[in-house]
Amino acid sequence: MSQQVTQEILSELESLRLIDPHTHINPLSAASETLADIMGYHYYTELAHSAGLAKEKIEEPGISPKEKVGRLIPWLATIENTAQYSWLLEMCKVFFDFEDDRITEANWEGLYDKSLTKMQADGWEKQVLETSGLDQVYLTNDFDDPLTGFDTNFYVPCLRTDDLVFHLTKPEVRARLNKCTGADAADAKSLRGAIGQLFTHFKANNVRACAISLPPDFSPEKVSDAVADDVVSKAFSGKELSECEHKSLSCFVFWTLAEFCVEHQLPFDLMIGVNRRVFEAGVFQGQDLYDKRVSLIQYKALFNAFPQVTFPVSVLSETSNQELVSYSWIFPNVVTNGHWWYSNIPVFIEKDTRARLQAVPQTKQIGYYSDMYKLEFALPKFAMYRRILARALAQDFVVDRGWSVEKAVELGKLVLRGNVEKIFGGIG
Amino acid sequence: MSQQVTQEILSELESLRLIDPHTHINPLSAASETLADIMGYHYYTELAHSAGLAKEKIEEPGISPKEKVGRLIPWLATIENTAQYSWLLEMCKVFFDFEDDRITEANWEGLYDKSLTKMQADGWEKQVLETSGLDQVYLTNDFDDPLTGFDTNFYVPCLRTDDLVFHLTKPEVRARLNKCTGADAADAKSLRGAIGQLFTHFKANNVRACAISLPPDFSPEKVSDAVADDVVSKAFSGKELSECEHKSLSCFVFWTLAEFCVEHQLPFDLMIGVNRRVFEAGVFQGQDLYDKRVSLIQYKALFNAFPQVTFPVSVLSETSNQELVSYSWIFPNVVTNGHWWYSNIPVFIEKDTRARLQAVPQTKQIGYYSDMYKLEFALPKFAMYRRILARALAQDFVVDRGWSVEKAVELGKLVLRGNVEKIFGGIG
Amino acid sequence: MSQQVTQEILSELESLRLIDPHTHINPLSAASETLADIMGYHYYTELAHSAGLAKEKIEEPGISPKEKVGRLIPWLATIENTAQYSWLLEMCKVFFDFEDDRITEANWEGLYDKSLTKMQADGWEKQVLETSGLDQVYLTNDFDDPLTGFDTNFYVPCLRTDDLVFHLTKPEVRARLNKCTGADAADAKSLRGAIGQLFTHFKANNVRACAISLPPDFSPEKVSDAVADDVVSKAFSGKELSECEHKSLSCFVFWTLAEFCVEHQLPFDLMIGVNRRVFEAGVFQGQDLYDKRVSLIQYKALFNAFPQVTFPVSVLSETSNQELVSYSWIFPNVVTNGHWWYSNIPVFIEKDTRARLQAVPQTKQIGYYSDMYKLEFALPKFAMYRRILARALAQDFVVDRGWSVEKAVELGKLVLRGNVEKIFGGIG
Ligand SMILES: [Zn+2]
Ligand SMILES: [Zn+2]
Numbered sequence A, B, C: 001m002s003q004q005v006t007q008e009i010l011s012e013l014e015s016l017r018l019i020d021p022h023t024h025i026n027p028l029s030a031a032s033e034t035l036a037d038i039m040g041y042h043y044y045t046e047l048a049h050s051a052g053l054a055k056e057k058i059e060e061p062g063i064s065p066k067e068k069v070g071r072l073i074p075w076l077a078t079i080e081n082t083a084q085y086s087w088l089l090e091m092c093k094v095f096f097d098f099e100d101d102r103i104t105e106a107n108w109e110g111l112y113d114k115s116l117t118k119m120q121a122d123g124w125e126k127q128v129l130e131t132s133g134l135d136q137v138y139l140t141n142d143f144d145d146p147l148t149g150f151d152t153n154f155y156v157p158c159l160r161t162d163d164l165v166f167h168l169t170k171p172e173v174r175a176r177l178n179k180c181t182g183a184d185a186a187d188a189k190s191l192r193g194a195i196g197q198l199f200t201h202f203k204a205n206n207v208r209a210c211a212i213s214l215p216p217d218f219s220p221e222k223v224s225d226a227v228a229d230d231v232v233s234k235a236f237s238g239k240e241l242s243e244c245e246h247k248s249l250s251c252f253v254f255w256t257l258a259e260f261c262v263e264h265q266l267p268f269d270l271m272i273g274v275n276r277r278v279f280e281a282g283v284f285q286g287q288d289l290y291d292k293r294v295s296l297i298q299y300k301a302l303f304n305a306f307p308q309v310t311f312p313v314s315v316l317s318e319t320s321n322q323e324l325v326s327y328s329w330i331f332p333n334v335v336t337n338g339h340w341w342y343s344n345i346p347v348f349i350e351k352d353t354r355a356r357l358q359a360v361p362q363t364k365q366i367g368y369y370s371d372m373y374k375l376e377f378a379l380p381k382f383a384m385y386r387r388i389l390a391r392a393l394a395q396d397f398v399v400d401r402g403w404s405v406e407k408a409v410e411l412g413k414l415v416l417r418g419n420v421e422k423i424f425g426g427i428g
């Protein structure tokens, strides 16, 4: 029975058009131009590298897209078990009429050429969006992004703030900040002013969220004015900061961001738990990992200090999911947000989804975002999520709690789309 | 096949009468008087608050029970996905003949009035107990509870000791202690004497366990007499204690409790992992959360020092369940105890139950307690647990290991009731 | 449908002959001689002890094997729910024609006698190996093991190094090292030389891996020559080491082992997360537990410094499995290795297996090892794993991803055997 119910729910969910509330799409080049844009995604290069393909082969300067794909192909045999590979296969089937069950050294060239023709045709971007049912795609924008040249009602800006919080001691980051604000930050007050300008610029361009990824040992707290002045001055005069001063600087900037989120009524996406550059010999974007020893208790001061700001929280480790569920159950300003990166794998999504559906108010759950770099990925990723969601709704709600299919579908739609609109704002 | 087996096992388990080994029932007012007693349970107020209902609305002084319920009703729509809501619905259906699938602004008044009539009828408490199949209900008693006015064979006292271990620096706690023991504790020896008096009083009133909830950073150890004398004297003379001295004081009192558990042959319930008042703007009883970074290794010294004391251990985070399984598998004096609070959600109960059934001696598992504040909650909570237990027994034992249904039921009954009697003592 | 597919996959997997890549078999006495060898396994003694059997009863000097078994039998009733008991029952059924569903005080003597006859018959060891389908059994050898008297192509040596890394401050360990190397280590250089000799000796005897178990707080790093000289000299002159010096000594030896793994092209098995002697009053081998607060980030320096060494990693806590999956997904030299000890329980194996199959390159997963002390245990333990693996393949690959049964079986065989040969080297 459960299987048939799953199917019924799934087809309803499949008819729903989507908003993707977190991606890394470049709105000026949103769709893939060759298969290398798809297979060059770090999920494939890092897995192939992990399975044995040399980094130099993958990242050799000047190789053609086709050559790059050709070098990756033999390694697909080692990763065809992975969920990541299943996305690739689904993209090739849906978008490029690929009909085999494996992409191999024997059949890849045909696939490459066929896909190239499709991607080079006029309107490929539109076609991908249509096939994928996407109504809106949220971006990840550097603080100095001009936000021009695209429709911000479709490709919605989000202000990404990692550089501001963690890299202000790098001269190039300060230079970028000074340049785009036309100011010369030198102390806490002028830095706050500069940050305020960023918010104004983004707000004028339909920004829907401030966002940041955070290392496991970060614990935001309010910094006194005196300390803030001291560390900002030091940083902006190019002096070396101690580890402790560095933390104060990060805390000051972070706290300031939260204050501007209040002022501009913006949600603040927290993506908690990543350690950067753990494997420095890894491929591009394939160097980051994590330390699961992190707790949301580290955000106690923040969640208490900013009741007016909604914090959509993503956690990197599945061992953090129950904390996320519990904190969202208690704090009005904490909501669950998608299935991030190393937790974006069916077995984890399944358990995490069930826990959220069973214990967090249904209005406080953002079901999924694709985190994609190229448009084609939304389709297989959302498809994976929808299947898991449908099964959870069928088993835990229709079978176990006697819900009607309609009611289960209603819940699924809320989590998949309704809450995205409510929390970030609807379609322009 | 598995589904039918589950059903067979479930009906057997449903015929079993229950002992509820941990509740917060007030024996002088055990059953609810209005629907506000049920919907005022912090599980509902905190979820409604989290979903957007203002605390001031919920906790406005002087509002009538009906007014309170009326204010909560519109928010039920936001939490009807939760397991907590499913308990509410099941209570209304079983106890108040409610027949709809949702409690709404349209139908709640009828429900309120009907339930009021039922609850005001003579013998409501008895009726709830009968419908719920409860043979015994364990309490949570303050150390200065007179334990009078009720049948301690039915409402069984447990000595709750959080105040003694963590709050002796508060003048009002010391005053309560002095008052109820008629003594004037001033040093380690006299404090020990006072605590001994509490045990004697409770023991004379059929106490079945000493109990405490513990923060994630607590790690009990024996404190030297000199240090104990020092910190107790300081505390009882009203002096400020350093953080370190505070820990010593807590350790001394905790260790003393364990010593009296030896003397009085009492199990010592440990509920491990809660941080109090994390969200201070939260509703009554809806302010506590946790830090999952806790390990049972913190209790190594305790478990080794008190082989004569049985420690029924509850853990707040599901990430602690495997440690609990492993420690119960190795330590003769550690037993698994129920599914506590943020882990009392089907998806967690399911996994935790399966792990315990698969790896802990069957005689060392206390399946479930309701943690209820009002009698009506035992029914839906135990029902939820029983369904999960029946499914685990069907799948993991009957289907996977070829057990007979009888044998599986036997195991279920042991875990649901037999062990409670063996570990805490049977019915007077 | 899923059940039938599981069955099809399972029978294919059951036809596969096995290599067991980690055991504690004594090759000079590999099979059991009496039922006491089987029931004396710490999994039974510690569970019986935990359920109430006194350690003195179990470990009384001079009791006969039959007496020992007789004392354990009554306690089986308390642990027949456990997975560990299910292995016992399966061994008795398969090897000793036991036909009842429970081993009881009424039927055990017949079982004992019948099994004795079987075990005393000529060729019992061969028969067990044949029934179990074992082609090769990897050992755990002390560093001073002469490695003589057995066929190292069948019973394959692995150099176990816990003593070297953690116990060099014990005079008896240093004496054993000096004796077997014929040298007199006194400083970093001579100690390195002695360790090199061990590798040469093992390499000459078909060693396939260096192996070690590690406590949760261990974090290997390179130690400077000066510090190494200092702490080694101190240790070998019998002086007391500070905690910090002790760590440096451990790090130096550990790092040296990794260097020799490069030189001799050996995988380095890391078994991460055990605390030894947590319960000192426990039975033999039943005293160890763990602290789940451990992260693979602690091995960042190691994994980066030794790209040439393959590290098959086992984790003790299920909360570490996702980290293991993620680190194996990123680091080319990290592979997942089996289901260790407290995680070798169906509910954990199931989730951990699914996660690995879904996100780690299929060539980087060693499915299972028995960890057995006596040959008879490989059969039920691998059988347990195979059933779980078959179900995961059926559900997640055939049903959910539309794989053919053949392809799923191929993946199963790779994980069960192919990768073992590829990572450790095939059959001589
Ligand atoms: Zn992202
Ligand atoms: Zn309680």
Ligand SMILES: [Zn+2]
Pocket (backbone or CB within 6 Å): C022, C023, C024, C140, C371
């Ligand atoms: Zn081992």
